[in-house]
Structure formats: structure tokens, C-alpha cells
Amino acid sequence: MLKNTVQEYAWGSYTAIAELLGNPYPSVNPQAELWMGAHPKAPSLIEYEGKRLSLAEVIENNPEEILGKAAARKFDNRLPYLFKVLAAAKPLSIQAHPNQEQAEEGFERENRLGIPMVASNRNYKDDSHKPECLCALTQFWGLRGFRSISEILSLTEKICPVELEPELRDLRKHPDSSGLKSFFHALMTMTPERKRNTITQAVCTAQKENDPIFKWILRLYDDYPQDIGVLSPIFLNLICLEPGQAMFLPAGELHAYLDGVGIELMANSDNVLRGGLTPKHIDVPELLRVLDFTAGKPTVILPIKISEYESIYDSSAEEFVLSVISLRPGMSDAQFFPQSAEILLCTQGEAILTAGEQSLSLAKGMSVMVPCAAETYHLKGNATFYKAAVPVL
Numbered sequence: 001m002l003k004n005t006v007q008e009y010a011w012g013s014y015t016a017i018a019e020l021l022g023n024p025y026p027s028v029n030p031q032a033e034l035w036m037g038a039h040p041k042a043p044s045l046i047e048y049e050g051k052r053l054s055l056a057e058v059i060e061n062n063p064e065e066i067l068g069k070a071a072a073r074k075f076d077n078r079l080p081y082l083f084k085v086l087a088a089a090k091p092l093s094i095q096a097h098p099n100q101e102q103a104e105e106g107f108e109r110e111n112r113l114g115i116p117m118v119a120s121n122r123n124y125k126d127d128s129h130k131p132e133c134l135c136a137l138t139q140f141w142g143l144r145g146f147r148s149i150s151e152i153l154s155l156t157e158k159i160c161p162v163e164l165e166p167e168l169r170d171l172r173k174h175p176d177s178s179g180l181k182s183f184f185h186a187l188m189t190m191t192p193e194r195k196r197n198t199i200t201q202a203v204c205t206a207q208k209e210n211d212p213i214f215k216w217i218l219r220l221y222d223d224y225p226q227d228i229g230v231l232s233p234i235f236l237n238l239i240c241l242e243p244g245q246a247m248f249l250p251a252g253e254l255h256a257y258l259d260g261v262g263i264e265l266m267a268n269s270d271n272v273l274r275g276g277l278t279p280k281h282i283d284v285p286e287l288l289r290v291l292d293f294t295a296g297k298p299t300v301i302l303p304i305k306i307s308e309y310e311s312i313y314d315s316s317a318e319e320f321v322l323s324v325i326s327l328r329p330g331m332s333d334a335q336f337f338p339q340s341a342e343i344l345l346c347t348q349g350e351a352i353l354t355a356g357e358q359s360l361s362l363a364k365g366m367s368v369m370v371p372c373a374a375e376t377y378h379l380k381g382n383a384t385f386y387k388a389a390v391p392v393l
């Protein structure tokens with residue numbers, strides 16, 4: 001059984017995580033994320049041989065037993081993923097994550113410059129990339145990936161025809177990824193006065209429109225009236241996931257989660273480069289270095305049934321695979337064969353987990369890690385679980 005850290009960031013929800021965990025709500029502070037895993041910033045605690053230990057420590061001392069031989073070798077004796085519940089009541093920052101090479105280089109560079117790990121201007125908290133998969137538990141709004149150039153042009157012409165005329169002219173002349181990069185760079189580095197005028201013009205136009213794109217511009221403006229990120233719905237794809245739908249974010253893809261509760265599974269990293277919509281550290285030059293300026297429509301991932309009780313969300317990540325397990329009364333015994341450490345989070349109902357001689361009662365909000373050495377385990381009950389696992393090695 002795991003005991004996990006709740007991260008209290010300002011954009012979090014006062015109800016969603018507390019309700020899931022069976023705690024009183026509204027909570028005192030906004031609760032943004034529940035972290036399940038072994039990230040050094042907040043490793044889960046685990047009952048092990050009668051003691052309460054950090055999961056990171058348990059894995060360090062027994063890497064092959066917990067992770068399995070193949071995963072221990074491949075991922076340098078570390079749990080390769082971080083599993084979260086994310087509850088956004090307010091928009092999160094516009095951000096992107098580095099690829100593996102950029103993360104190693106950035107982490108080494110900031111270490112060399114002597115930037116303390118807790119410093120507000122520290123970008124790279126570790127040396128890992130952070131591809132991530134988000135699965136909606138409620139309707140979930142987000143922005144991700146650049147829109148097609150023609151969409152960006154027509155939306156910008158509609159909302160900021162005068163203020164952004166020079167940028168529009170350049171983008172019309174170079175309707176490709178390098179033109180898009182210049183457009184984005186120009187937007188992010190405008191003088192405070194131009195920024196103010198552009199936002200004012202955009203908000204005036206948005207008030208007369210009905211499309212959700214313009215509603216989101218107004219909502220972002222309410223929270224960040226001086227931030228050019230308010231305009232992001234005109235250059236990023238606006239996406240609304242229904243419960244059960246998921247999206248995968250590869251390295252370098254610009255995104256912002258806006259509203260909703262979801263399950264998030266990612267490589268074990270906390271490397272975030274922010275471009276706006278946040279009181280936290282913003283580093284536009286570093287963000288521009290890692291961004292992918294490919295434009296186009298994002299894909300939605302739907303669960304694929306692999307057994308009577310389990311469906312997986314297929315992503316290309318090497319470190320993790322997310323699946324959902326639905327147990328109903330009368331269903332035959334659900335049996336699993338972990339290839340590495342698996343973390344299960346119960347989001348609804350009750351079930352019994354059996355592994356060898358041991359059995360555990362699990363209910364909504366509880367999470368458990370099954371080590372590779374268990375070889376097999378069973379679930380029985382009336383419940384829904386989300387499962388983090390390592391893809392078959």
C-alpha cells in the first residue's frame with residue numbers, strides 16, 4: 001500500500017483529490033496533484049517488512065526484485081515512470097518538456113552554473129525527458145500543439161488584425177515551421193506596451209464571439225490580464241477530452257492544461273519549461289530551444305481492450321503504459337503478470353487484491369505497488385483501477 005504526497009499548487013482543486021482520498025473537503029489549500037512513484041522530490045511511502053520506507057529507497061535496495069531484471073538494467077535501477085492524479089481548477093502554465101538529450105544537457109549546465117535545485121530559476125530538476133499521457137476522469141480542457149498555419153492566420157486576423165499586422169505579414173510570407181517559430185518568438189518577446197495593446201484588442205473582439213476559443217481567451221484574461229499567453233487559444237489547438245479519452249504529449253510539444261481532473265502517467269521527471277500563464281519561473285529562450293514547431297491537429301487516444309477487464313492507452317513511451325481495469329461482480333477472476341513494478345490506483349468501488357499468500361482490501365482512493373517478484377496477482381470486486389506499468393521489455 002502506498003502513502004502519497006499531495007502537491008498544493010495554486011491552480012489545484014479544493015475538492016477533487018480530497019474527495020478521491022476520502023478526506024474532508026473543501027480542503028484548506030488547493031490540491032493540484034497526487035504523486036505516486038519514486039521521484040526524489042516526493043517519493044511515495046510504502047509499508048515494507050513492518051517499516052514505513054520511501055519507495056525510492058526500497059527500489060534502490062532491491063532493484064531486481066521490485067523492477068525485474070530487464071527493467072532494472074534498462075532504467076538504471078530506477079522506477080521509470082511517475083503516476084499522478086491531476087486536478088486543475090484553474091489553467092496551468094503554457095509549457096513544454098525537453099527530450100532526453102536536452103534534459104541531460106540542461107541538467108548538467110544548470111549544475112555547472114551552480115543554480116540550486118530549489119532556486120526559482122532552476123529549469124532542470126533531473127536529467128530525464130518527460131513524455132506524458134493524460135487520461136480524463138472528468139471532461140478535460142487543454143491546449144496542445146500548434147494549430148495549422150492557416151488557422152493561426154485566420155484566428156489572428158479575426159482577433160488582432162491591427163496590433164499584430166507585422167507578425168501576420170511575416171507569417172503569410174513564411175507559412176512554415178520557421179515562420180511559426182518567428183511568429184511565436186515575436187509574440188513572447190513583445191514590449192510591455194505592445195503586449196498590453198494586443199491583449200486589449202484581443203479581449204475586445206473575444207467578448208463579441210461565441211466560440212469556446214474566445215471564451216477561453218476571456219477566462220485566461222481573468223486570471224492573467226498582463227500575460228500574452230492569454231492569446232494561446234489562437235495558436236494552440238483547443239482540445240476537450242471526454243471521460244475515458246486520453247492524449248499523449250511527446251517532448252517539445254507546447255501545451256497547457258486548462259480545466260478538469262485526470263490521471264497522468266509520465267517518465268519520472270519534473271522538467272518543465274514555462275512560457276506564460278504562471279507566477280512561476282518563465283524562461284522563453286530555453287523554451288524556444290526545446291519547442292517543436294510542427295503544426296497540425298492533435299490525436300485523441302481511446303482505450304484498446306486487451307482482455308475482458310483491461311484496456312490500454314497506447315502511447316509510444318518506452319517508460320510507461322497506462323491501462324484501465326474495470327471489475328464487475330460475476331466477472332471471471334482478473335489475473336495479471338507484472339513484467340516490472342506496477343502501481344494501481346482505485347478510482348471507484350472496492351476490490352480484493354491477492355498475490356501469493358497475501359491479500360489486500362482496496363477501495364476508492366487507495367493505491368498499491370505490486371513488485372515484479374510477485375509474478376502474478378489477482379483482482380476481484382466491483383471497482384475501477386488505473387494501472388501504471390512498464391511496457392513489455
Ligand SMILES: [Zn+2]
Nearest residue numbers: 095097132255
Ligand atoms: Zn506538461
